[in-house]
Amino acid sequence: MSATLTTTRLLSRSLREALCHGGSQNTGRRSIASLTRAPRTTRPLTNAISKFNTSQTRMLASAADVKEYTVRDALNEALAEELEADSKVFILGEEVALYNGAYKVTKGLLDRFGPDRVIDTPITESGFAGLAVGAALAGLKPITEFMTWNFAMQAIDQIINSAAKTHYMSGGIQPCNITFRGPNGFAAGVAAQHSQDYTAWYGSIPGLKVVSPWSSEDAKGLLKAAIRDPNPVVVLENELLYGQSFPMSAAAQKDDFVIPFGKAKIERVGKDITLVSLSRCVGQCLTAAEKLKSEYGVEAEVINLRSIKPMDVEAIVKSVKKTGNLIAVESGFPSFGVSSEILALSMEYMFDYLDSPAQRITGAEVPTPYAQGLEAMSFPDEDLIFRKAAQLLRV
Amino acid sequence: MSFAAPFRRSLIPRTTRTIASRYPCSKRRCFASVTSSNPPEAPREPEGTREVPMTVGDGGSGTVRPVRQRHGSDRLVFPGAVNSRFTNRLRFRMSDPNEAIETYRVMDTEGQIVDETHGLDFEALKEETLKMYNSMVTISVMDQIMYDSQRQGRISFYIVNAGEEGIAVGSAAALSDKDVIYAQYREAGVLMHRGFTFEEFMSQCFSNKKDPGQGRNMPIHYGSRRLNFHPISSPLATQLPHAAGAGYALKLEGTPACAVTYFGEGAASEGDFHAALNIAATRGCPTVFICRNNGYAISTPTLEQYKGDGIASRGVGYGIDTIRVDGNDAWAVYKVTKEAREIAIAEKKPVLIEAMSYRVSHHSTSDDSFAYRARVEVEDWKRRDNPITRMRKFMELRNWWDQEKDTQLRTHVRKDILKAFNAAEREKKPAISKLWEDVYDKPTKDQWAQMAEMKDILDRYGEEYDLDMYDGGKGEVVIKK
Numbered sequence: 001m002s003a004t005l006t007t008t009r010l011l012s013r014s015l016r017e018a019l020c021h022g023g024s025q026n027t028g029r030r031s032i033a034s035l036t037r038a039p040r041t042t043r044p045l046t047n048a049i050s051k052f053n054t055s056q057t058r059m060l061a062s063a064a065d066v067k068e069y070t071v072r073d074a075l076n077e078a079l080a081e082e083l084e085a086d087s088k089v090f091i092l093g094e095e096v097a098l099y100n101g102a103y104k105v106t107k108g109l110l111d112r113f114g115p116d117r118v119i120d121t122p123i124t125e126s127g128f129a130g131l132a133v134g135a136a137l138a139g140l141k142p143i144t145e146f147m148t149w150n151f152a153m154q155a156i157d158q159i160i161n162s163a164a165k166t167h168y169m170s171g172g173i174q175p176c177n178i179t180f181r182g183p184n185g186f187a188a189g190v191a192a193q194h195s196q197d198y199t200a201w202y203g204s205i206p207g208l209k210v211v212s213p214w215s216s217e218d219a220k221g222l223l224k225a226a227i228r229d230p231n232p233v234v235v236l237e238n239e240l241l242y243g244q245s246f247p248m249s250a251a252a253q254k255d256d257f258v259i260p261f262g263k264a265k266i267e268r269v270g271k272d273i274t275l276v277s278l279s280r281c282v283g284q285c286l287t288a289a290e291k292l293k294s295e296y297g298v299e300a301e302v303i304n305l306r307s308i309k310p311m312d313v314e315a316i317v318k319s320v321k322k323t324g325n326l327i328a329v330e331s332g333f334p335s336f337g338v339s340s341e342i343l344a345l346s347m348e349y350m351f352d353y354l355d356s357p358a359q360r361i362t363g364a365e366v367p368t369p370y371a372q373g374l375e376a377m378s379f380p381d382e383d384l385i386f387r388k389a390a391q392l393l394r395v
Numbered sequence: 396m397s398f399a400a401p402f403r404r405s406l407i408p409r410t411t412r413t414i415a416s417r418y419p420c421s422k423r424r425c426f427a428s429v430t431s432s433n434p435p436e437a438p439r440e441p442e443g444t445r446e447v448p449m450t451v452g453d454g455g456s457g458t459v460r461p462v463r464q465r466h467g468s469d470r471l472v473f474p475g476a477v478n479s480r481f482t483n484r485l486r487f488r489m490s491d492p493n494e495a496i497e498t499y500r501v502m503d504t505e506g507q508i509v510d511e512t513h514g515l516d517f518e519a520l521k522e523e524t525l526k527m528y529n530s531m532v533t534i535s536v537m538d539q540i541m542y543d544s545q546r547q548g549r550i551s552f553y554i555v556n557a558g559e560e561g562i563a564v565g566s567a568a569a570l571s572d573k574d575v576i577y578a579q580y581r582e583a584g585v586l587m588h589r590g591f592t593f594e595e596f597m598s599q600c601f602s603n604k605k606d607p608g609q610g611r612n613m614p615i616h617y618g619s620r621r622l623n624f625h626p627i628s629s630p631l632a633t634q635l636p637h638a639a640g641a642g643y644a645l646k647l648e649g650t651p652a653c654a655v656t657y658f659g660e661g662a663a664s665e666g667d668f669h670a671a672l673n674i675a676a677t678r679g680c681p682t683v684f685i686c687r688n689n690g691y692a693i694s695t696p697t698l699e700q701y702k703g704d705g706i707a708s709r710g711v712g713y714g715i716d717t718i719r720v721d722g723n724d725a726w727a728v729y730k731v732t733k734e735a736r737e738i739a740i741a742e743k744k745p746v747l748i749e750a751m752s753y754r755v756s757h758h759s760t761s762d763d764s765f766a767y768r769a770r771v772e773v774e775d776w777k778r779r780d781n782p783i784t785r786m787r788k789f790m791e792l793r794n795w796w797d798q799e800k801d802t803q804l805r806t807h808v809r810k811d812i813l814k815a816f817n818a819a820e821r822e823k824k825p826a827i828s829k830l831w832e833d834v835y836d837k838p839t840k841d842q843w844a845q846m847a848e849m850k851d852i853l854d855r856y857g858e859e860y861d862l863d864m865y866d867g868g869k870g871e872v873v874i875k876k
Contacts, residue, residue, distance in 0.1 A: 090647070116647055122677055127670025130636020131678070134654070137625060137637060138575060138644035154666075161630050162637065170618050170626040171609035172833035206834050230836040262840065310839045 065250030072242040074216035075105045075181075078223040079143065081255040083113050086141060089227060092119035092128055093145030093182075102147045103183065103242050129155035129180070133162045136178040136232075143227060146182035149198045149236060156201075163232040164207035179226045184212070184236035185279060186331045186379050192367035197332035199278065202234045203308045203341070209261055210308040212236040214282040216246040218306055221259030228258065236308075238280045264312035266319070270301035273325040273389055276316055276342055278305040281329045281380060288385035295386075296395040308338065316342065317349050324355035327389060331379050334362040361388055490704040496711075498719045498751055501726035504780045506788030513730055517793070524790060527568050527725055529804065530588040531560040531783045536808045537583075537593075538756075540816060541600060545614075545760040549820065550600050552614045558723075558755035560584050561782025562687050565728030566655070566748075570736060573652035575641045576624045577634035580615055581687065582657045589622040593812055597819030604866040609825045609833070632662040635671035635684065639745070642675065642682035646743055653681040653739040655732075660749075661692020663706050672713040675745035682745045683735045684710070687722065689754035694767040710747030722752035723782045726789070752782075826866040 069077075082089050090113075095102050097110040097120040110118040121128035125146065132142035146152040152159065163176050185197035202210045209231050213219040219237065226233035251257055267282060268289050275285040282304045289300035301319050305311065320326050326346055328339035339360035346358040364378045464472045471479040501510045517524070538555035545553045556563065563584025570576075576585055583596070594605065599617050602610030608618060608626065618626030625641075628634055638656030645652050662668060663686060675682050686706045690697050703709070710717030716738055720731045728750055735746035753776045757764040764773070790796035827849075831842050838846070853860065853869050862868045 119678065122670075122673050124670040124673060126667055127636050127639075127674040130633060130667060130670060131640035131643060131674050131680075134577070134637030134640025134642075135644040135647075136640070138641040138654075140644045140647065142640075157630055158633060158636065158667075162628060162633050166626060166628070167836070168833045169608060169611045169616075169628075170833075171607045171611060173607055173620045174618065174626060175836060209835070310841060 065253075066247045067253060068245045069216040069220075069248040070243055070245050071213070071216050071219045071237070072103065072105055074220040074246075074248065075223055075237065075242075076107055076109075078220040078227075079106065079109060080112065082143075082224055082227040083109065083117060085255070086227075088139065089141045089143065090117040090119065090135075091143040091145060092121050092132060094121055094123055094128075094147050096120060096145050101145065103239065105242070106145065125151050125154035126158060129158040130162070132178055133158050133176060136163070136176045137166065137174060141177045141179075141227060143179045143181060146180065148187070148194060148239070149182050149184040150194050150196055152180065152182065152198070159202070159232070159234070160205050160208070164205050167231070168207060175230050176232050177230045178232045179223070179229075179235060180232070181223065181226070181235035181237060183239035183242070185238055186363070186368075187239040189370065189372065189375070191370035195368040197236075197330070197337075197363070199236055199308055199330070200332055200337045200341070202236070203311075203338060205309075207232065208309060209233045210236065211261065211306060212278045212308055213306065214241065214267075214279055214304050216248050217252045217257075218259065218265075218304070220248070220252060221257050222261075222306060225258040225261060229261065236279065241280055244283075259306065261307045262310040262312055263307060264315040265304045265306055266301060266315070267304045268300065268302040270299035270323065272298045272323055273300045273327065273393055274303060274316065274319040274323045275300050275327050275329055275385065275389065276303045276305065276319075277329040278308065278338065279331070281331055281385075284380065284382045285329050285385055287382040288389065291382070291386045292389055296390060296393075298389070298393060298395055300389060311341075311345075313345055313349060316345070317353070320346070320350045321353045324353060325392060326350065326354060326358040327385075327392065328358070328360040329380060329385055330361075331363045334360070334365050337362055356392055359388065359392055361385055490708055492704075495704045496707045496717075496719050498721050499727050499731060500721045500724050501730055502724055502785065502789055504723075504785060506785055506790075506792050510727075513726070515726065515730060521793075521795060523568055524786070524795065527564050527588070527729075528783070528786050528790060528796070529808075530564045530567075530584055531725070531786065532801075532804055533808050533812075534560050534564070534584050534587050535783060536805060537587075537596065537812050540809070540812055541614075542760065544816070550614050552760055553600070554580050554615050554759045555756040556581050556583050558776070558781065559687055559689055559752045561725040561786070562685065562722045562728055562750040562752060563657070564588050565725035565782075566657075566685055566732040566750075568725075569729045569732035570655060571652060572623065573650065574623065574736065575638075575645070575652065575654045576622075577638040577641065577654065577656040578624065578627060579631075579634065579658045579662060579687075580627050580629075581659070581689075583615070583617070585657070586617055586619065586622065586624055589619075589624065591617065591619055591622060591624075593815035594819065595619065597812075597815045598822065601819045601822065602824065603819055603822035604825045605819070605822060606825070609829045611829075611833075632658055632665035632667035632671075634658070635662075635667050636674065638682045638684070639671045639675035639678070639680045642680035642739070642745070643678055646679070646681055651740055653683055653736055655683045655685065655736075657685045657687060659692060660686055660688040660697055660706055661695060661700055663709070664692075664700060669709075669713075672710065672715060672745070672747070676713045676715050679743045680745055681739040681743055683732065683739050684715075684745060684747045685732070686747070686749045687752060688749055689722075689752045691754050691758065691764070691768070693758040693762060694764070696768075705749055705751075707747065707749040710749075715745050715747050717747040717749070719749045719751065722750035723780050723785055725782055725786050755781075823866040824864050827862060828867075 079091060091106060091109065096106040097115060097118045100107040106118065129144055132144040135142050159180060163178055166174050166176050187195040199210065199212060202208055209229060211222040211226060211233065213222045223235055226235050268286055270289065275289065277285045282302065285302045289302050292298040292300050301323055303315060303319060328342040330338045332338055339362055343358050343360055346354065361380045361384060366378060368378055369375050462472055462474050462477055469481060471481060501508060501513050503509050534556050538557060541553045542555055544550055559581055563582040567585040567588035578585060598605035599608060600614040616627040618624060634656050635658060638654040641654035645654060672684065688697065688706060692700055705719065707717050707719045718731050720727045722728060731748055735748055739746050755773055755777050787796060831838060831846055834842065857869050
């Protein structure tokens with residue numbers, strides 16, 4: 001058993017206890033803030049076994065129209081299309097113009113749109129994020145690139161206290177149409193200060209919308225939706241996905257392609273266990289699901305959250321009604337994380353449908369180490385997801 | 396992120412930066428003028444030069460100019476300092492305490508004109524003068540009423556403007572209605588002068604249903620779309636980068652207006668101040684930064700806030716046109732703001748104004764300043780100089796004003812404010828559905844569900860709650876959007 005598994009298990013076990021304590025305090029009167037949402041229906045006696053597909057489900061017109069896109073190209077296309085479509089849109093950040101972006105996501109944009117709309121900034125996250133918020137308050141639609149979200153901690157006051165709250169605090173008269181984007185979470189060989197997942201941080205703020213793309217279609221559709229959305233949106237990309245290729249449907253290649261917020265995507269249909277995940281871990285879950293199928297004949301359903309806030313709870317509930325088992329998979333820290341939220345939601349909305357306690361697989365509770373071996377043990381991998389799912393299902 | 400960026404840069408090999416004239420040199424700004432003012436040192440580029448060893452960007456216009464150290468030059472021509480003479484004298488520089496940046500005045504403490512070159516036609520400005528005086532007096536009368544009401548527990552919080560009315564009103568009078576304002580919290584004079592009504596002031600302080608902010612912010616955190624005045628934000632100095640951004644937006648859209656932001660000398664210690672000045676300078680944002688240097692940041696005296704020559708010296712450091720002005724002289728503030736506005740709009744660059752004043756009030760109603768400064772110190776300042784009495788003396792010298800008119804104005808203003816005060820206090824609070832609205836442009840699915848459940852609770856247990864004070868009472872629980 002690897003060290004990662006031990007860590008996750010131990011944490012999960014101790015935290016599960018804490019969750020139980022939290023749950024027991026639920027006494028008679030509830031406050032307005034913690035109202036329940038969906039009415040419960042009675043559980044169907046048998047799981048609906050529908051026709052399922054072992055590969056990823058994609059609605060494609062024909063294979064010939066599908067092109068391979070890297071996530072980087074998909075993001076670049078999204079930016080170019082939105083800059084083209086709306087003169088109020090501009091992008092700024094460190095090295096986004098002359099240098100084409102630290103990760104080349106903004107490649108070619110300076111040549112195409114000029115220095116007034118593709119802007120290199122001084123190295124001051126609070127400064128250029130603040131400038132972008134001001135421009136948004138003045139009616140423009142800025143896209144702020146952080147070289148990585150790790151550096152955005154310098155600007156977090158602008159993101160939360162200014163961008164996310166002004167619309168509400170102004171009585172709805174002052175919108176802030178801004179998009180913050182950049183690579184987030186796990187990255188290879190860059191140690192603790194460059195590989196941290198901020199999904200839970202931003203996901204907890206009312207007023208922000210938060211999305212986390214996995215595939216190229218996700219990347220393009222979500223980024224375009226973010227730029228068009230009148231609210232401040234945080235787009236959490238992943239550095240290791242930038243160079244990965246995914247098939248892009250004909251519809252997604254068009255310039256009117258957007259993915260609505262608050263809708264998860266079933267990447268793989270299954271009937272035995274639900275794996276809910278986001279960003280890079282979606283791909284890991286799909287690999288683990290294939291191994292579960294080939295080794296044990298287990299059909300895992302893989303849900304790609306896409307949108308963190310608002311979150312598509314219905315999609316998870318629907319899946320769990322069918323599978324009866326739930327594992328949340330993410331690469332953030334275990335405490336107070338995205339998977340903590342999903343497990344809390346499972347207590348609120350899925351308790352009666354679960355055949356086993358919902359589980360989570362997360363990063364280890366350590367600042368990400370630099371050494372390759374230690375780093376590998378700090379994050380979930382395909383094998384861990386596979387083994388944890390098999391263990392849960394007692395196969 | 397001092398180390399992080401270079402670290403990142405090393406991950407991907409750099410392409411050669413030989414983009415000497417990718418964009419037409421339409422705007423000549425800072426660096427261009429530096430090189431052209433020194434013809435002997437300006438490097439001569441042979442025709443058709445392809446390789447440029449180092450380049451300097453031109454204030455964000457995209458123009459990249461070559462910088463080259465000529466062999467045998469008597470000065471340093473590096474990208475980081477394009478015209479620095481070599482010296483054999485080892486000397487550490489610092490500002491000279493005996494020769495601080497001077498403070499501009501139009502009139503002295505007796506209202507006598509001391510700058511005859513001011514170029515202001517006071518006869519033509521008579522109406523504006525009376526309006527400025529009216530705004531300053533009104534603010535001071537309103538402050539007294541609101542301060543007392545906080546002490547009586549009728550509102551939760553208040554900040555008075557005493558001693559600093561001249562800065563807010565003097566600058567506001569010099570601006571156009573199209574100029575976008577980002578204030579800190581002691582600039583009610585700007586709003587007053589722009590035409591914020593007593594009803595609007597009082598509705599905000601009492602968080603009633605007429606408050607445009609719908610009771611979501613503390614008293615005095617005003618905002619007005621009509622008056623181009625952005626809502627006050629409590630975290631210090633966040634408005635400074637916003638104003639740089641708003642200025643940039645105005646420039647991009649070709650609007651002949653500027654963004655104007657106010658802040659105290661204490662806020663200028665925040666990182667956002669430095670970030671804002673640097674980015675406004677490098678991106679050429681038409682933004683006027685107005686510092687109210689009033690002697691105290693809550694309890695911290697200015698002399699413990701910084702060691703250099705005020706805030707003005709920092710503007711010079713960032714390559715920004717900077718001026719220091721007597722904040723008790725409303726005409727001086729008016730004059731420099733007018734000039735600053737013209738520079739900002741015409742030359743597309745920021746300007747910094749440091750207006751000197753003394754905060755004769757407590758910081759806010761949460762503060763008792765006599766815990767850290769002597770009452771006599773404050774009384775001395777009050778007696779010595781005051782923007783309102785100075786303006787009054789100026790008007791009296793021209794026979795535009797007298798004691799009778801003054802008494803009449805104060806009585807009249809007080810009556811009107813109290814009328815608005817009483818009406819606002821009695822007004823209903825915002826509808827309870829306002830709790831959920833405006834978190835996003837449209838309520839989310841979760842919020843709709845929460846609303847529905849709240850409605851259900853009120854339908855079943857409505858008699859347990861007293862909602863009469865809220866607009867629409869129990870009936871107003873559905874989001875109307």
